[in-house]
Amino acid sequence: MQNYLEFNFQINPLTPWNEILMAELITVGFDSFTETNEGILGYIQKELFQEKDLEQLHIFGMEEVEISYIFSEMPNINWNEEWEKNFSPINVENRVQIRAEFHASENLDYEIIIQPKMSFGTGHHATTYLMIQQMLDMDFRGKKVLDMGCGTGILAIFSKMKGAGDTLAIDIDEWSVENAKENAEGNHTEFRIEQGTAENLGNETFDIILANINRNILMSDISKYVSVLEEGGSLLLSGLCFFDVDDILEVCTAQKLTLKKKYQREEWVSLLLQK
Template sequence: MDEPAAPVAWLQITVETERASLAEAIFESFDAEAVTVLDAGDDITVENTPHEHPGFEASRVTGLFTHGTLAAPIERALQDTLGNDATIEVNTLADEHWASAWLAQHPPLHFGHRLWIAPHEAPVDVDDDAIVVRLDPGLAFGTGTHPTTALCLEWLAEADIAGRHVLDYGCGSGILAVAAARLGAASVTAVDIDDQAVRATRENAERNGVSQCIETPALDGIGARTFDIVLANILAKPLIALAPTLTGHAAPGAPLVLSGLLTRQIEDVKNAYTGAFTFEESAIREDWVRLDARRNGHD
């Protein structure tokens, strides 16, 4: 009688670092099957200017490698490159254990009445009219777990999106752009200063069947166009600096959704948009804020 096949094992290496991009590059140079970047904790994220790449204060970067990959050379490369900045953890996961553990860490998330965000392999028991966006944690920011993203998804889930032209400024993983498209937007323009984020947005749009209505032009490729809805889930400093830009892209009467700021930054951000928008009551979660406003003028 043949012996049952032994379960395939995966090599998983996780590094906690403030230099996530270097860790990603190392994992990719060793032919990682998957690389995931997540916030290392609930600390306040780095506040960048509009011309700097966004990032977590500290990130947990995980590389998944096929059976037989040696951990030692990868660990050595991480240590040589990151030095004392890195905390490295090495694990071996059986195939079925990896799948179940991964899905347990990233369960489907529900927003509003009918919007769900779920990994591609996660089962979702939903009604026929539910909108399920499939998104795996990956190299760009935004999987719906952070309060700022969740607040924006909740707004989208309840808003009148159908037939609207939407601008997602600072698209990250493309989660808001894809959700808007799945909710019926006529078109979504998604932009970001990070080329990796733009690539992730395109891939997620393709995998969710909405690439035909999502465009990803360069930041300077939008021109003077105006939009029915403007979304910006960034951070307080760039939100303030980008006030003239976002104001110029909002059509009269258009909703403006700003997120990525803290409660202590509400007035500073609002002041940057004074005169052009009328603000509604703020939505707050875990000290993070979503500001909802409407462009002054007629629809």
């Protein structure tokens, strides 16, 4: 068991900023959340916490929301029990169910069974939903796919279920790489999984690139994605809030990408672009 810090974040106004804060906290190492009436409780391994990383998050500089926090140490938490209590299955368009082994099957067209190593906030659920929703209408048969920031490997797994060919999944976190390998095996799918970032990408090209990450990483890495995307290929983005869209599209337009489809769920957005 790891020693964790518990952060009590007070947020005013509460919505939609509680979801947005959770999404940003994930990028600096927070891996579990509980929603409260005034904000959220966020948890991070003590050895991973750097206060400068927290203070540099985009949301703390925004005039539209006020956030304050206090924190304390919480040793010897059984986090497997915590995520089991907080993780709920995702149903996408009554066609895809993403669930853990202890959830009942809904017998939909597609079923992805995962063993997450973290507790997802509902914001993460919304972005996962949006990515899967877009992917339902896309043709993956025989396509070469890249899943950037793969996390549990859900998107790479679904790509393979839809007939994708050679597929590469990349994540910066060691736990994500190991978890994606477990989930790939558990769903009887095979694809390459690497630890790293967009810097891992060389001259290998892809027909479809999936990136459910966050605004800052997308803004810095889109040019790299485009450089390895085949002409006519598709770039599917999420991890974006509605107020991020104009900035992202400005970068995409500069890279000669064309917006084909935009979906929004609550405050979250996904964008399907074509080279």
